[in-house]
Amino acid sequence: MPLRLAVETAFPTVSVALDANGTLLEPGVDLSARRAAGLHAAVADLVHQADATVKNLDEVWVDVGPGSYTGLRVGIALVRTLAELVDVEIKTLRSTDQLARAVQGQMADHADFVVCLDARRNRWYCARYRVASDGLELVEAPTCLTPEELHTTASGAEAVVTNGAAPPLDLPVIDAAVPSAGSLFELAHLARVDPEPAPIYLMAPV
Amino acid sequence: MLGIETSCDETAVAIVRNARDVLSSVVHSQVALHAPYGGVVPEVAGRSHLDRILPFYRSALAKAGLTADQLDAIAVTHRPGLIGCLLVGLSVAKTLALTLELPLIGVDHIQAHVDAAFLAEPESELPLLALVASGGHTSLYLVRERGHAERLGATRDDAAGEALDKAAAMLGLGYPGGPALERAAANGNRSAVTFKRVLLAPDSLDFSFSGVKTALLYHLRGPGCVRPLPDLDKAARADLAASFQEAVMDTLVRKLALAAARTDARTVAIGGGVARNTRLRELLADDATLKGRHLVFPPLDLCSDNAAMIAGLGGYLLAQGKRDPLALEAVAKGI
Numbered sequence: 289m290p291l292r293l294a295v296e297t298a299f300p301t302v303s304v305a306l307d308a309n310g311t312l313l314e315p316g317v318d319l320s321a322r323r324a325a326g327l328h329a330a331v332a333d334l335v336h337q338a339d340a341t342v343k344n345l346d347e348v349w350v351d352v353g354p355g356s357y358t359g360l361r362v363g364i365a366l367v368r369t370l371a372e373l374v375d376v377e378i379k380t381l382r383s384t385d386q387l388a389r390a391v392q393g394q395m396a397d398h399a400d401f402v403v404c405l406d407a408r409r410n411r412w413y414c415a416r417y418r419v420a421s422d423g424l425e426l427v428e429a430p431t432c433l434t435p436e437e438l439h440t441t442a443s444g445a446e447a448v449v450t451n452g453a454a455p456p457l458d459l460p461v462i463d464a465a466v467p468s469a470g471s472l473f474e475l476a477h478l479a480r481v482d483p484e485p486a487p488i489y490l491m492a493p494v
Numbered sequence: 495m496l497g498i499e500t501s502c503d504e505t506a507v508a509i510v511r512n513a514r515d516v517l518s519s520v521v522h523s524q525v526a527l528h529a530p531y532g533g534v535v536p537e538v539a540g541r542s543h544l545d546r547i548l549p550f551y552r553s554a555l556a557k558a559g560l561t562a563d564q565l566d567a568i569a570v571t572h573r574p575g576l577i578g579c580l581l582v583g584l585s586v587a588k589t590l591a592l593t594l595e596l597p598l599i600g601v602d603h604i605q606a607h608v609d610a611a612f613l614a615e616p617e618s619e620l621p622l623l624a625l626v627a628s629g630g631h632t633s634l635y636l637v638r639e640r641g642h643a644e645r646l647g648a649t650r651d652d653a654a655g656e657a658l659d660k661a662a663a664m665l666g667l668g669y670p671g672g673p674a675l676e677r678a679a680a681n682g683n684r685s686a687v688t689f690k691r692v693l694l695a696p697d698s699l700d701f702s703f704s705g706v707k708t709a710l711l712y713h714l715r716g717p718g719c720v721r722p723l724p725d726l727d728k729a730a731r732a733d734l735a736a737s738f739q740e741a742v743m744d745t746l747v748r749k750l751a752l753a754a755a756r757t758d759a760r761t762v763a764i765g766g767g768v769a770r771n772t773r774l775r776e777l778l779a780d781d782a783t784l785k786g787r788h789l790v791f792p793p794l795d796l797c798s799d800n801a802a803m804i805a806g807l808g809g810y811l812l813a814q815g816k817r818d819p820l821a822l823e824a825v826a827k828g829i
Contacts, residue, residue, distance in 0.1 A: 343593065
């Protein structure tokens with residue numbers, strides 16, 4: 289079994305997890321305090337608990353957004369630097385994948401739904417998913433939309449999933465819990481192998 | 495010692511041996527990225543740091559002829575600076591320290607500017623009096639023990655470099671303003687306009703540059719800014735640039751001289767981006783109070799933001815036994 293690290297920094301709550309030979313080690317604490325100052329120490333603690341070092345890692349899974357720009361950069365800088373020094377495979381997932389997974393069990397088979405996150409400046413990050421027979425299907429990748437564009441993308445969807453502010457849509461709202469790093473491992477079919485992960489910004493910096 | 499600097503708009507990595515020998519120092523300036531906005535945009539800076547930091551890490555190693563396993567420690571700027579920028583460098587530095595199992599040393603960016611004097615001239619005698627002047631900082635420090643600079647005074651409003659940048663913008667000289675103003679000033683008459691030197695109380699070692707900036711604005715637009723900015727010909731712009739630069743540099747020198755007279759400093763040094771200014775260096779070399787003290791003018795690439803100064807001070811602190819935890823924080827404010 290591979291030794292797999294997961295890093296989640298796209299959301300206001302920051303977490304890491306380690307899959308050590310099938311045993312999920314997750315500190316269960318929010319690492320966002322002091323601008324995620326404890327993130328790297330938490331990684332060190334996890335691999336130590338597994339009687340390993342970061343050099344023993346086989347895979348690193350990371351959420352590349354969209355989400356907190358600064359959070360994404362901290363997590364991705366960690367992952368890229370690890371890959372610079374250790375022969376690891378990097379697997380990336382989207383923050384919207386995480387929220388979609390969190391509510392998948394509440395949706396009917398073949399239901400379409402959108403996942404929306406507040407992008408500020410009156411914009412919304414939005415992705416569309418479908419509950420397929422073999423798992424979650426990404427129908428439309430995340431984009432950054434105005435409220436008007438949001439209506440078009442959400443047309444025909446059965447619900448809107450969010451984490452925080454509700455978007456201006458006339459759909460049932462499902463407020464998903466903040467996802468943890470460990471749940472990234474449950475999204476293998478949506479994960480992409482990416483040796484040089486980059487944040488999904490979707491908006492110009494200014 | 496590998497050093498990393500990402501506190502503002504320069505991405506820099508350097509390798510320094512024994513806190514004095516610079517084996518490599520690579521710097522990526524983001525000036526071109528920020529020029530369209532007329533100033534540093536933190537989000538633009540943060541994105542660029544992430545894009546550049548690892549290629550520059552590889553470049554620093556290659557230029558030094560080293561591999562990662564030959565490093566002894568990692569030093570990183572953790573204060574002061576733009577938080578989103580500091581965090582990129584910190585994340586890389588922490589991961590290097592964790593993976594390579596090396597000590598991590600957090601370095602104060604301003605302390606490192608002061609310490610650049612020891613990279614330029616390792617035998618500099620203490621106490622050392624330093625002026626650090628840049629777009630974000632203008633302060634005087636006294637160093638009795640290397641790595642422990644005591645602040646004697648600081649600007650109460652604009653930094654010297656910030657005033658130069660804003661004056662350059664008023665004169666239509668472009669961005670970055672400090673170097674543009676200096677180029678324009680080279681052909682101007684520095685006595686054309688006498689801008690008041692704001693020295694605050696006679697014994698104060700603090701600075702204030704907002705007044706001289708406003709004086710230039712009123713000179714151009716009249717008291718209360720009743721006129722639009724005039725169309726200046728090249729000669730008029732040069733004269734104003736030279737006069738304004740003279741006021742700022744003269745103020746810096748007077749304060750440094752006042753501090754020198756009040757301390758037992760044997761060495762006087764300058765650092766920060768404004769320390770690249772040729773007129774400042776001329777005035778310092780000619781100042782009667784400073785004569786008799788050893789003046790250290792670091793090379794230009796050690797004055798503006800760089801990682802050699804981070805690795806240099808980091809190396810010294812390592813030798814003194816300093817170690818920082820992986821939970822080292824980024825802090826916006828410095829000493």
